[in-house]
Amino acid sequence: MPLSVETVKPERPLRVSDIEAWDLEADVVVVGLGGAGVCAALEAGRVGAEVLVLEAASAGGGTTALAGGQIYLGGGTSVQEACGFEDDAEEMYKYLVAAAGDNADKDKIRVYCETSVEHFNWLVEQGLSFRSEFVDRKLPMLGQQ
Secondary structure: OOOOOOOOEOOEOOOHHHOOOOOOOOOEEEEOOEHHHHHHHHHHHHOOOOEEEEOOOOOOEHHHHHHOOOOOOOOOOHHHHHOOOOOOHHHHHHHHHHHHHHHOOHHHHHHHHHOHHHHHHHHHHOOOOOOOOOOOOOOOOOOOO
8 A cells, every 4th residue: 555645644553564665764763842752852862862853743842831830859959958948859759649649659759759859950951940939829820810
């Protein structure tokens, strides 16, 4: 069957044997340019991989863009310290397990908490800036007043 816009549908994957030629090749293909995709692409490129990023939207951001810039990174980050908060991975773990309720994946939460400060520092090294100020009110979600 010849491949064309009419015969290829994203919801119906092709067999590799049906593909006659590849237009692009890369060591790492990242699908989606949200927060996780950007991080994956940066790290793959840092270790020397040729990276191809595929994004369906007209620009990157993904659902991360809908988060209003809020990223929960605790466990003792420099922002927490600058704001006068003492935190560590264990306290962060207890909070997230309680917040997640009965369906908490405790192993994943543990790893997330134990590496949170490292992740925060990596984002800062990539040029992401965080304001070292405490906001003592609930922030509205995107689209809310």
